[in-house]
Amino acid sequence: MAVNCFQCQYFFVTWDPKSPRGCKAYGFKTRELPSIVVKRSSGMECLKYVPKKGGARQ
Template identity: 45%
Template sequence: MKKAPRRVLCGHCRHYYITWDTHFPFGCRRLNFKSRHQPSLEVFRSSGMPCQYYEEKKEKNHDHSP
């Protein structure tokens, strides 16, 4: 049986951003495009493969203790 590809969650990717464009609110800086849908979904629809450029966001250090 063929293993299902892993699902890429754009919100956890360092290249993902929300645009100001109401018609294309989701963007990918790495692939340089905006979309009506999550970029990883567009990549999967066009290639049949999960996004190969996914990079998990690095944790921001919010510790402000002296």
């Protein structure tokens, strides 16, 4: 199952057009979704995923 960064409490959007997405848990910014970078780098799904409080929007 792929991790959905948009539903993670550590995901954030930046003002940097070259790296518009970031992960507070791992401490990096990227053009892609952070979970894709983590998967490509480690070969594993993101282990720091924590669902946002209040549930996901539908």
